[in-house]
Amino acid sequence: MNLKLTLLTVLIIGAASSVQAQHEMHMQSKKDTVSAKTDTAANHAHNNMDAGTPMSHSYSLNLPMSRNGSGTSWLPDAAPMYGIKLHSKKWMYMLHGNVALRYTNQDIANKGSRGGDKFDAPNWFMAMGQRKVGEKGLFHFGAMISFDRLTEGGAGYPLLFQTGESWKGNPLVDKQHPHDLFSELSVAYTHSFSKKADLTFYFGYPGEPALGSVAFMHRPSALANPDAPISHHWNDGTHITFGVATLGFRYDKFKIEASSFTGREPDENRFDFDKPRFDSYSARLSFNPNKNWALQVSQGWIKSPELLHNNENVNRTIASAIYALPIGDEQNLNATALWGLNKSKGHSGENAALIEAAYRRKKLSLYSRYEWVQKSAEELNLNENTFGKDLFGVNVLSLGVNYDVFKFSKFRSAIGGQFSIYNTKSALDNLYGKNPIGGQIFIRIYPKLMKMN
Numbered sequence: 213m214n215l216k217l218t219l220l221t222v223l224i225i226g227a228a229s230s231v232q233a234q235h236e237m238h239m240q241s242k243k244d245t246v247s248a249k250t251d252t253a254a255n256h257a258h259n260n261m262d263a264g265t266p267m268s269h270s271y272s273l274n275l276p277m278s279r280n281g282s283g284t285s286w287l288p289d290a291a292p293m294y295g296i297k298l299h300s301k302k303w304m305y306m307l308h309g310n311v312a313l314r315y316t317n318q319d320i321a322n323k324g325s326r327g328g329d330k331f332d333a334p335n336w337f338m339a340m341g342q343r344k345v346g347e348k349g350l351f352h353f354g355a356m357i358s359f360d361r362l363t364e365g366g367a368g369y370p371l372l373f374q375t376g377e378s379w380k381g382n383p384l385v386d387k388q389h390p391h392d393l394f395s396e397l398s399v400a401y402t403h404s405f406s407k408k409a410d411l412t413f414y415f416g417y418p419g420e421p422a423l424g425s426v427a428f429m430h431r432p433s434a435l436a437n438p439d440a441p442i443s444h445h446w447n448d449g450t451h452i453t454f455g456v457a458t459l460g461f462r463y464d465k466f467k468i469e470a471s472s473f474t475g476r477e478p479d480e481n482r483f484d485f486d487k488p489r490f491d492s493y494s495a496r497l498s499f500n501p502n503k504n505w506a507l508q509v510s511q512g513w514i515k516s517p518e519l520l521h522n523n524e525n526v527n528r529t530i531a532s533a534i535y536a537l538p539i540g541d542e543q544n545l546n547a548t549a550l551w552g553l554n555k556s557k558g559h560s561g562e563n564a565a566l567i568e569a570a571y572r573r574k575k576l577s578l579y580s581r582y583e584w585v586q587k588s589a590e591e592l593n594l595n596e597n598t599f600g601k602d603l604f605g606v607n608v609l610s611l612g613v614n615y616d617v618f619k620f621s622k623f624r625s626a627i628g629g630q631f632s633i634y635n636t637k638s639a640l641d642n643l644y645g646k647n648p649i650g651g652q653i654f655i656r657i658y659p660k661l662m663k664m665n
Contacts, residue, residue: 270342270352271402271412272462277306279500282427282451283420284400284412284460284469288536289503291432292544292572293662296622303343307659310429311335312438312628314654318370318386323645326386328370333363334438336395336429350402354416360390361482372634372650373606375591376445377477378520385593388440392482394418395452414458417485418478420451422458422469423494423512425532425550427451432536432546433568436577436614436628438654442606443564443585446552447530449517452478455488467498475515475525491515506534529553542661543573560603562586575616577626583608592640599639607635614656626656 269275271284281287298305312334319327335358342352360368367379368389377389398416405411420427424447428434434441440448456473475492496510512528532550539545547569555561568581585606589599612630619625632650 268342268350270340270354271350271400271414271460272410273344273348273350273402273404274407274410275462279506281425281506282430283396283398283416284414284422284458285420285424285426285496285508286467286498286500286506287426287430287432288500288506288534290538291506291534291536291546292538294435295659295662297662303341305339305341307337307339309335309337310435310656310658312654312656314438314652316370316438316650316652316654318372318650319645319648320651321645321649323648324641324643326643327372327645327648327650328386330369332369333359334369334440335359335363336391338396345401348404350404352400352402354396354398354400355394356396357393358391358395359393361393364388364390366390366480366482371439371442372632372644372648373585373587373592373608373636374440374442374444375587376449377480377518379480381520383520383593385591388444390482392418392452392478394485396420408462408464410462412458412460412462414456414460416453416456417488418452418454419456419458419473421453421456421471421473421492421494421512422460422496423450423471423510423528424448424496424530424552425508425548426506426534431534431548431568432544433534433548433570433579434581435658436570436579436626436656437568437581437610437612437630438628438652438656439610439630439632441566441568441581441583442608443550443552443566443583446528446554446562446564446585447532447550447566449477449528450475450494450512450514454478454486455490457490465500467496469496469498470494471496475517476519477517479519489515504536506536508532524556527555529555539573544571546570546572559588560601562588562591562603575626577614577628579612579614581608581610594643604636604640609633619660622660624658624660626658627654628656629653 269279276289296307315331317329338356340354345351368387371388374388398419400414402412427448453473458471460469471494472490474489492514494512498508500506509531514526530552535547537545550566552564564585566583570579586603589596610632614626614628616624616626630652634648
């Protein structure tokens, strides 16, 4: 594992150096060009370049890029953006990413038998580019990768009460599965009818359908937290699907979308491309009433998402509200409230609720997350004859802190720590212990906060 973490660190530093070198070469070329002109001509050329370089939302010429979420979802316009922006004559590029090199222990007091500990490094990296097509068109591409399979192994990292997907034919329980190497490869075209109306065509292989709120790794309220929510498969379960086509229409503050996509979750081979099926459907209505709020409600009809439950389809309903409040220079407050329901034929509906918030001031970031999730004995890989068919309500509260200690070019490095306390029915105390406590320490590497106009 130490070798894997060293390899990942080298990759991060190498990528950062490469990006900065390219940026400096571009800036030097731009300075040489400007110095050969008069001040008036230089200003005119600069204004023309800005006019021809789309600095807009990924899927609209008429929205700010701060509204970009995951897939085609919306964040509030006031949301902070962490990334690196690059320009050419006609293109605008964005680079994003996050990695946490850490030690995590999910049962510090050794109260039960289901906790685990590990040195690992959850991570993701994203690149996107866009350019105008004529006067009213916008072309966009996106790519997202994760080296989770190398840094987490096939079984992922320990996370109490987490469920979903499998490894070597066995369900993953009390573990967060690794994400695929290729988490998104997508293209999109948007046509603007007016400042208030856009029509978008999105295709991803893999990609994210119009289902649910912004995936956890792209929410400002969750960026500093290395763990996936234990409600991951209520809101984010389809954020990587091999084959998705979405049609979306925006009018003013509203957007309605429909997707056809592959319902089956990624298989155990995290380096390949799974078979596209387009056997599932979703619809989403998004509404941003002002710059501080992003609201959505969505419904999905998902065919056979779990490999180990081949004949079990899921109806998924999700509603969410995201709030963003800039307070001052590098000071902001971000929060998310989310509810999801998974319903399968012959099973009781399973609910999940999440509330999380993050406060950032300069180098310091404080964050919290509360979840209540209903898990069945089957989902926790328990014998129903012993534990029954009633649902177990699981509560978890996490509190954490980040503090920036190092700057490297366009990147920041923070040290952080977090603890989580769990609570569920006493029937599970023999397995998990009563109110088990998890903790972790980490070094987080991420791009700097972008200055928005």
